[in-house]
Amino acid sequence: MKITLDHLTKRFPNRNKKIREDVIAVNDFTFEIPDGKLIGLLGPSGCGKSTTLNLISGLEMPSSGRIYFGDTDVTDVPAEHRGVGLVFQNYALYPHLTVLDNIMFPLGNLRGSEKLTKEQMRDKAMEVAKLVQIDELIERRPKELSGGQQQRVAIARALVKMPSVLLLDEPLSNLDARLRLQTREELARIQHETGITTVFVTHDQEEAMSISDQIVVMKDGLFQQMGKPQDVYDHPDNLFVAKFLGTPPINVFEGTVKGDKLFVGDEAILSLKLENAEVPEDGRKVYVGIRPEGFIPAEDGEFSVSLSKIEVMGRDTSVVATHPAAQAATIRAIIASDAPVNAKDGTVRFRIKPAKLHLFDSADETRIDFHVI
Amino acid sequence: MKEKLRQYKAWLYLLPAILFLGVFMVYPLVDVIVYSFEEGFNFVTRTSQGTGFFNYSYVLHDPYFVQALKNTFLIVIITVPVSTGFALLLSLALSSIKPLRNLYQTVYFLPYVTNTLAVGLVFMVLFKKTAYTDGMVNLLLNAFGAPSVDFIDGPYWAKMLVMCIYTVWVVLPFKVLILTSALASVNPDYYKAARVDGTRPSRIFFKITLPMISPMVFYLIITGFIGAFKAYSDEVALFGTDLNAAGMNTMVGYVYDMLYGASGGYPSYASAAALLLFLIVLTITCINLMVSRRSVHY
Numbered sequence: 048m049k050i051t052l053d054h055l056t057k058r059f060p061n062r063n064k065k066i067r068e069d070v071i072a073v074n075d076f077t078f079e080i081p082d083g084k085l086i087g088l089l090g091p092s093g094c095g096k097s098t099t100l101n102l103i104s105g106l107e108m109p110s111s112g113r114i115y116f117g118d119t120d121v122t123d124v125p126a127e128h129r130g131v132g133l134v135f136q137n138y139a140l141y142p143h144l145t146v147l148d149n150i151m152f153p154l155g156n157l158r159g160s161e162k163l164t165k166e167q168m169r170d171k172a173m174e175v176a177k178l179v180q181i182d183e184l185i186e187r188r189p190k191e192l193s194g195g196q197q198q199r200v201a202i203a204r205a206l207v208k209m210p211s212v213l214l215l216d217e218p219l220s221n222l223d224a225r226l227r228l229q230t231r232e233e234l235a236r237i238q239h240e241t242g243i244t245t246v247f248v249t250h251d252q253e254e255a256m257s258i259s260d261q262i263v264v265m266k267d268g269l270f271q272q273m274g275k276p277q278d279v280y281d282h283p284d285n286l287f288v289a290k291f292l293g294t295p296p297i298n299v300f301e302g303t304v305k306g307d308k309l310f311v312g313d314e315a316i317l318s319l320k321l322e323n324a325e326v327p328e329d330g331r332k333v334y335v336g337i338r339p340e341g342f343i344p345a346e347d348g349e350f351s352v353s354l355s356k357i358e359v360m361g362r363d364t365s366v367v368a369t370h371p372a373a374q375a376a377t378i379r380a381i382i383a384s385d386a387p388v389n390a391k392d393g394t395v396r397f398r399i400k401p402a403k404l405h406l407f408d409s410a411d412e413t414r415i416d417f418h419v420i
Numbered sequence: 421m422k423e424k425l426r427q428y429k430a431w432l433y434l435l436p437a438i439l440f441l442g443v444f445m446v447y448p449l450v451d452v453i454v455y456s457f458e459e460g461f462n463f464v465t466r467t468s469q470g471t472g473f474f475n476y477s478y479v480l481h482d483p484y485f486v487q488a489l490k491n492t493f494l495i496v497i498i499t500v501p502v503s504t505g506f507a508l509l510l511s512l513a514l515s516s517i518k519p520l521r522n523l524y525q526t527v528y529f530l531p532y533v534t535n536t537l538a539v540g541l542v543f544m545v546l547f548k549k550t551a552y553t554d555g556m557v558n559l560l561l562n563a564f565g566a567p568s569v570d571f572i573d574g575p576y577w578a579k580m581l582v583m584c585i586y587t588v589w590v591v592l593p594f595k596v597l598i599l600t601s602a603l604a605s606v607n608p609d610y611y612k613a614a615r616v617d618g619t620r621p622s623r624i625f626f627k628i629t630l631p632m633i634s635p636m637v638f639y640l641i642i643t644g645f646i647g648a649f650k651a652y653s654d655e656v657a658l659f660g661t662d663l664n665a666a667g668m669n670t671m672v673g674y675v676y677d678m679l680y681g682a683s684g685g686y687p688s689y690a691s692a693a694a695l696l697l698f699l700i701v702l703t704i705t706c707i708n709l710m711v712s713r714r715s716v717h718y
Contacts, residue, residue, distance in 0.1 A: 106612055127618030139609035143631040143717035152627070153617035208617070 048117045048211040048244050050080040050103060055112035057098050072098040074268040076112070080246060080261075085238045087255030087276075088248045090265035091291070096248040099265070100214050103246065105129045116211060127156075129212075132205030132243075136217040138197045140189040140204070147172055147185040150203045175203040179237060195226045202237060213238070215247035219254055231258050252292050256280065264288050281402070286412035289336045289405055297336045298378040300370065301409070305330035307420060309406070312372045316349045316399055321406075322416040332409040334374075341403025342366070342380035344388050348396035352378065357388060364388070368395060455691035468688075475692035484664050485693060488674040494580060495670070496648040499587040504640055506588065507595035512625075514596070515603045525600065532593035539590060540657025547571035547582050572659065579659070579668055586654055591647065595640050602636035603629070634716045642708050649701050652676065671697045 055076040058069035072095040080086050088096045101107040103114060105126030113122045121129050140149050150172040154163055163171070176182040179199040189197055198218065205213055218234060219227045235258040238245045249255050255262045256276040264271040264279065264287075272284040283289035289297050300311045304326050308315040324331075342350070344366075352368035355377060359365075366380040366388060380397065382388070388395060406415040455461055456475055458468035479485050514524055531539065546556045549570045553559070558568040569575070571582045606629065614624050630637070652672040655663055663669035664677065671693065677683065678690035 104616055106615065126616045131616060133613065133616045135609045135613060137607070137609060139607065139613040141610065141628060141631075143634075144627075152614075152619075155627075156618045156620065156623065204613075 049082045049115075050212060050244060050246070051115040052076045052078055052080075052099075052103075053113040053115065055099075055102060055114065056110050057095075057102060057107060058110045071268050073102065073109075074270075076270050078263065078270060078273050080244060083242045083244055084260040085235060085258060086244075086246045087259035087262040088246060088265065089252055089255040089262050089291070090250065090271075092250055093267075094265045095268040096250075096265055097216055098268075100133075100216055100246065100248050103212065104131050104133050104214050106133075130208070130210050131212045131214055132208065132210035134198075134201045134205045134213070134215040134218055136220060138189070138201040138221075140197055140200055142189050144188075145185065146181065146187055146189070146192070146200050147176070149189065149200055150176060150185075150207050153204060153208045172203075172207055175207045178206070178240065179203045179233075193226075194222050195230050198222065198230055199233070202234075206237075206241065206243070210243065213241075213243045213245040215245065217249060218247055219249065219251070227254070234258060253294060256292065264291060266291075282414070283336075283405060284414050286334055286336065286407040289407070293338060295339050295365070295379045295381070297338050297405070298380075299374040300335040300337070300372045300378075301374070302333050302335040302372065302406075303330040304333055304406075309333075309335065311335055311350065312370065314349055314351065317401060317404065318420050319401075319417045320420050322418065324415055333415060334407040334409055334412065336405040336407065337399060338403040339365075339379050339381040341400045342382060342397040343400065344382055344386050345396060345398040346389060348398040350397045350399055351394050352380075352397070354388075354390045354393050354395045359384065366395065452691045452694060455687050456695050458688055461688045475688045476696070479689055479692045479696065482689075484669060484677075485671075485674055487664075487667060488669040488671050491580070491583075491668060492649060492651065492671045495583060495587055495651055496645060498584045499591065499648055500641060500644040502584070503588040503591050503595060504637065504644060507592055507599055507640070508637070510592070510596050511599035511603055512629075514600050525596075528596045529593045531590055532597070536590070536653050536657050539586070540654075543582065543586055543658060544572070549573070573666075576667060579666065582658060583655065583668060586658060587648065587651065590654060591644065595644070598636055598640060599633065602633040606632045631717045638708075638712045638716045642705060645704050645708065646701055649697065649704075671700075 055073055056071065057073040058071050061068060061070055074095075076099065088099060090096050098107060102109050105121070105124060105128075109122065113120055115121065116129065141152065144152065147169070151168045154168040154171060157163060173182060173185070176185055179202050181196055181199045181203065184192060184196060184200075189200065192200065198221075202213075202215075202218075205215075215234075219230055222230055231254055234247070247259075259276055261274060262276050262279055263273045266287050272279055272288050274282075279288065280292050283292065286299070290299065302309055302311040304310075304319075304321060306326065307318050307320055309317040309319055310330075321331075352370045355367045355369055357364060357366055362384065363381050364384045364386070366382060367377050368380070369376070370378055401419045406417055407413060408415055457471050457473070459470045459472060459474045461468040510528065514521060514528075517524070544555075547558075548555050549558065549568065549572065554562070554568045555571065557571065562568060569578050571578045610628050610632070611624065614628055619627075650672050651670050655668050655670055655673060659666040659668045662682070663673045669677070675690045675693045675697070678686045678693060684690075
């Protein structure tokens with residue numbers, strides 16, 4: 048089912064009573080989650096991702112704005128009537144019930160004509176247990192399961208009522224690194240098999256990028272950008288999105304566009320023409336973001352940095368260097384492990400891949416489009 | 421050699437505890453068992469006329485003991501479920517309100533820090549019939565057209581009623597305290613999960629809340645049983661020291677009376693009664709533990 052958020056806002060009264068101003072957890076959200084897709088809500092801690100999820104689930108009521116499931120306005124519909132399945136960060140499995148009883152629990156709430164017999168409940172529970180591949184563990188208690196298995200039980204419990212929307216709050220954050228990799232593929236598989244519109248919250252950009260059909264990037268309660276992971280990575284709308292996506296993070300420099308040249312420090316590193324933007328006579332200050340993979344070592348390269356160290360990672364090599372115009376203390380370039388790095392007097396020269404270079408306004412940090420000439 | 425030295429050392433460290441426990445716990449316990457089988461033991465001459473089950477037979481045939489047994493059992497059977505259930509209701513109410521919660525919590529906790537005898541005095545004002553007044557409760561009863569009842573010196577059921585109300589009132593605060601903190605420690609995510617699934621409040625209570633706090637409820641029931649079996653000072657606060665005359669004696673009261681009461685000086689009878697009480701408490705606790713294995717979730 049398609050989910051539409053329309054100018055959704057959630058304010059909380061400030062904990063500190065001396066401050067009258069409300070905390071705005073979610074600020075004027077408007078976007079549409081397409082039907083049957085896996086959507087990752089991404090942002091740093093405290094950016095309002097979980098609140099957004101709670102608003103969609105109905106556990107929290109918005110201060111203003113509307114929420115639509117399909118064409119139905121569900122803003123005033125309480126959580127239990129929205130038909131959502133919710134998976135909690137800590138799974139919230141009932142410790143005193145077996146896995147099967149946990150999965151059957153939501154079915155026991157059905158009343159009237161929907162009421163199921165014990166047999167039917169068991170059959171349905173077994174069906175989802177098979178789907179998430181825990182059908183051999185149904186007699187155990189949550190305590191006797193590993194983190195990944197508990198996670199599956201939680202998903203099974205959320206799925207057993209065949210919700211129209213599945214919501215997951217940081218579903219992978221309680222798992223160790225190896226299990227996380229496995230479970231996220233599992234998550235994508237389950238979503239794919241059921242075709243249920245799924246929204247999950249994460250602060251781990253890699254997690255979001257790897258399995259989402261689309262990602263929504265948030266910051267301080269504000270919507271930043273939505274799109275296919277690769278699109279958002281390749282065309283970040285602003286400096287925050289550019290910095291937030293990608294490991295190692297993008298290298299940011301202070302630069303100037305003068306005429307049709309982009310200067311970082313004293314070096315003109317690229318000839319370009321800005322789209323829909325004027326360049327004043329004395330140059331325009333910009334932030335220059337260059338992805339670590341955007342550096343090509345070249346003796347005649349336009350861009351020079353002072354080498355700090357070279358980290359060999361096997362598959363590729365990481366060049367750690369410093370540059371006076373860089374925002375961070377060190378910058379990092381990822382190059383192929385067989386590429387030669389020639390340091391002359393501690394200086395390494397690079398050519399820049401223009402597609403990996405992004406320009407942002409120095410004042411409002413929004414993207415400036417350009418084309419290379 | 422070294423091994424032996426280590427063992428000596430271990431015993432040396434244990435010595436203070438062993439000494440104190442031995443002198444003040446083990447020896448008296450053994451002594452009580454010995455007393456209870458010695459017929460007509462005399463404290464002064466420290467002699468007895470023989471050994472056997474005579475003391476037990478005497479105690480079990482003593483109408484005062486039978487009365488004390490009956491009273492104790494009534495108090496246990498009535499006050500433990502009532503106070504635990506009532507405490508659960510109060511705690512649920514307390515944890516579902518936000519404003520004034522701290523005030524209510526303090527109010528409910530007051531009886532716990534109030535002296536038993538002071539509380540007894542309050543109950544006197546409420547229930548005691550004197551030459552000047554019939555007591556608050558009787559005034560209330562009269563207002564509804566009911567006749568006065570002498571709660572303190574009157575019929576048995578009236579006295580037992582006051583006794584039970586008093587006991588429940590005294591034990592309630594501790595239970596409320598324990599249960600409110602138990603309720604507060606239940607992860608709110610469980611309730612959220614249940615809410616999203618559309619669970620009815622009654623089902624949430626019986627399927628989630630109660631199992632989650634069951635260890636604490638069980639703890640309260642066990643300690644409640646034991647506490648009620650040991651009731652004595654509350655009875656004194658209400659009915660004075662001559663509990664046998666009032667017909668409101670308890671088992672601990674009987675033991676005390678046999679030792680130090682006006683008609684006392686019979687350590688053998690007291691020991692036999694004390695051991696009987698111990699056996700009863702042991703049995704009940706064992707039953708409790710067996711029941712709990714099925715219904716308590718840790």
